Amino acid sequence: MISSIPTRVSGSELAVATRGLCKRYGTQTALQDVALQVPVGAVYLLVGPNGAGKSTTLKLLLDLIRADAGVAEVFGLNVSSKAAQVRANIGYVPERPDWGYGWMNVGRLLEHHAQYYPTWDTAYATRLASIFQLRLERRMNTLSKGQARRVHLLMALAHKPPLLLLDEPTDGLDPVMRDETLGVLADHLAETPTTVLLSTHHVEEVERLADHIGVLRDGELRAQLSLEEMRRGLRRYRVEVPEGWLGVQSLNGAAVLRRVTSSREVQWTIWGAEAEIINQFASANATVREVTPLSLLDATITLLTPQG
Amino acid sequence: MTSATLHSPPRYRTVAYEQFRAVRMALHKEGMFFLGFLGFIGILTILSVLRVVQGHVGCSYMQFSSSGNEHAGLMLLLVPVGFVGLLLPFGLAGLIVPFGLWRSEDPSRRSYHWAMPISRELHTLTKVLSGWLWLMVALIVYIAFMIGLIVVVKHICLDTHTVAIHNITRQLMTPFIATNILYLLTSVSVIGSEHPWRWIGGSIVVYAVALTCFVALGLHGAVEVLGSVMTGKYGLFAALFGGLGHGVAGNASLGPVSANAEVVVPTIASWVKAALLWTIASGLGVCLATYHRRDA
Numbered sequence: 001m002i003s004s005i006p007t008r009v010s011g012s013e014l015a016v017a018t019r020g021l022c023k024r025y026g027t028q029t030a031l032q033d034v035a036l037q038v039p040v041g042a043v044y045l046l047v048g049p050n051g052a053g054k055s056t057t058l059k060l061l062l063d064l065i066r067a068d069a070g071v072a073e074v075f076g077l078n079v080s081s082k083a084a085q086v087r088a089n090i091g092y093v094p095e096r097p098d099w100g101y102g103w104m105n106v107g108r109l110l111e112h113h114a115q116y117y118p119t120w121d122t123a124y125a126t127r128l129a130s131i132f133q134l135r136l137e138r139r140m141n142t143l144s145k146g147q148a149r150r151v152h153l154l155m156a157l158a159h160k161p162p163l164l165l166l167d168e169p170t171d172g173l174d175p176v177m178r179d180e181t182l183g184v185l186a187d188h189l190a191e192t193p194t195t196v197l198l199s200t201h202h203v204e205e206v207e208r209l210a211d212h213i214g215v216l217r218d219g220e221l222r223a224q225l226s227l228e229e230m231r232r233g234l235r236r237y238r239v240e241v242p243e244g245w246l247g248v249q250s251l252n253g254a255a256v257l258r259r260v261t262s263s264r265e266v267q268w269t270i271w272g273a274e275a276e277i278i279n280q281f282a283s284a285n286a287t288v289r290e291v292t293p294l295s296l297l298d299a300t301i302t303l304l305t306p307q308g
Numbered sequence: 309m310t311s312a313t314l315h316s317p318p319r320y321r322t323v324a325y326e327q328f329r330a331v332r333m334a335l336h337k338e339g340m341f342f343l344g345f346l347g348f349i350g351i352l353t354i355l356s357v358l359r360v361v362q363g364h365v366g367c368s369y370m371q372f373s374s375s376g377n378e379h380a381g382l383m384l385l386l387v388p389v390g391f392v393g394l395l396l397p398f399g400l401a402g403l404i405v406p407f408g409l410w411r412s413e414d415p416s417r418r419s420y421h422w423a424m425p426i427s428r429e430l431h432t433l434t435k436v437l438s439g440w441l442w443l444m445v446a447l448i449v450y451i452a453f454m455i456g457l458i459v460v461v462k463h464i465c466l467d468t469h470t471v472a473i474h475n476i477t478r479q480l481m482t483p484f485i486a487t488n489i490l491y492l493l494t495s496v497s498v499i500g501s502e503h504p505w506r507w508i509g510g511s512i513v514v515y516a517v518a519l520t521c522f523v524a525l526g527l528h529g530a531v532e533v534l535g536s537v538m539t540g541k542y543g544l545f546a547a548l549f550g551g552l553g554h555g556v557a558g559n560a561s562l563g564p565v566s567a568n569a570e571v572v573v574p575t576i577a578s579w580v581k582a583a584l585l586w587t588i589a590s591g592l593g594v595c596l597a598t599y600h601r602r603d604a
Contacts, residue, residue, distance in 0.1 A: 115318065
């Protein structure tokens with residue numbers, strides 16, 4: 001039996017669920033039959049190269065764009081027919097920095113935003129404004145990308161939504177503020193029951209927060225699983241092989257994702273049951289010297305690299 | 309069902325009130341320009357009144373007439389006198405305010421507005437309504453200001469050149485209706501298009517070119533049909549200016565627009581019908597532009 005990488009999350013109550021989601025822009029396919037499953041309470045990392053469909057997916061969940069086919073639900077609410085109710089439960093940080101009214105100053109924009117969210121916590125907003133070092137009198141269209149990003153984060157967090165959609169939330173932030181922001185996010189998650197769907201290229205930064213991962217490539221969801229499952233199933237094997245080695249006949253259906261050869265040592269990145277894989281190598285006269293789990297960054301690179 | 313505690317969307321009343329406040333800020337520049345305009349007229353009026361009071365000039369200096377050679381100062385602003393004059397700045401306001409209202413928010417950059425927890429169509433219509441309300445407030449202030457100006461001038465120059473205004477209700481309704489129609493028509497292009505000026509300018513050019521071609525080709529039927537859109541019984545001009553048709557009398561106080569106008573002067577019934585027709589049509593246009601689904 002082929003042990004392919006899971007694309008379904010099983011046994012969890014879902015905050016976000018999509019089925020057969022398709023979106024095309026003219027002749028370009030942005031999303032193809034995507035079945036996203038984000039469990040309640042998860043910090044779900046959505047990764048993919050530029051143009052893979054990550055931002056499109058988040059916008060679909062806000063009903064900012066409409067799918068050509070398929071269904072999307074947030075907490076069981078259809079995002080098309082219950083759009084306003086869905087949006088009331090989402091805190092969104094968009095990718096683009098010019099979000100909000102450029103002619104408003106920061107303080108007035110926050111006041112404006114607060115009126116739309118009955119659960120807006122003014123004390124919390126004030127605390128976040130202080131942490132993010134926001135100058136409330138500055139006009140939005142005079143802010144740098146990083147400053148605008150901090151305002152957007154505050155807007156997303158201060159009404160304590162059950163679901164956060166964060167599209168490159170640390171993009172444009174300096175390293176200190178990036179660290180500060182991730183700390184704020186971690187504190188927020190500790191204090192408030194929240195599900196997070198997060199898209200970022202800075203995968204290593206969110207390793208301590210994320211517990212699920214989804215891999216989008218060319219508009220298709222290639223993998224979707226918990227990080228625990230990934231660490232268990234996706235491993236790097238350092239294998240010593242005899243001279244003139246003909247290779248291993250079969251890895252019992254395990255998925256070989258990467259192979260790097262240096263003289264008589266081969267590094268394999270394989271998805272599958274560790275014990276079975278070691279046995280297969282042994283029966284092919286190769287010796288497994290080391291088995292290591294992959295870091296989130298390595299795993300992401302591996303999963304995003306097209307297989308030859 | 310889910311174990312997460314879900315939040316409710318805001319009450320519509322809260323959103324509408326906040327939109328009303330936010331729109332006031334969005335139209336800040338236009339508002340300042342408007343106040344500056346009123347201030348400019350006010351200063352000119354005071355200077356003119358002072359000249360009359362001090363005996364430097366006679367009352368004819370301030371008369372509400374477009375004839376004679378003494379006109380200067382205040383007259384420069386009040387040549388299109390009476391309520392016809394009221395239409396000009398507010399016709400412009402009806403055209404400009406939608407652009408201020410949706411500043412930096414052409415459809416491809418409207419995602420913030422659409423991401424709010426309220427039906428995006430209702431949200432858009434609420435914003436249009438808020439802009440309209442502020443426009444009407446400004447129009448009321450403007451008309452009150454102009455009436456005050458006329459009263460002051462009349463008080464000083466009681467003996468000569470008075471302005472007699474008949475059908476005052478109709479006269480007062482005209483700028484409101486004209487401004488309303490222009491506001492809604494402009495809103496259609498601003499809400500629905502990335503390039504509203506192209507649509508507005510393009511429509512005028514296409515109309516003019518089509519009309520010219522039909523005339524050149526001798527297609528009288530087509531000329532009549534196309535011409536009626538603008539100058540017909542229920543045409544745009546009838547809707548915008550029809551209220552002034554028979555209302556103002558006195559010494560040439562109609563000003564150049566009605567004095568020289570070649571458009572059909574409608575009866576009050578046809579004016580009301582034309583106004584209703586154009587208001588409904590432009591209102592439907594706003595709804596169509598709003599409900600036309602666009603991706604953010």
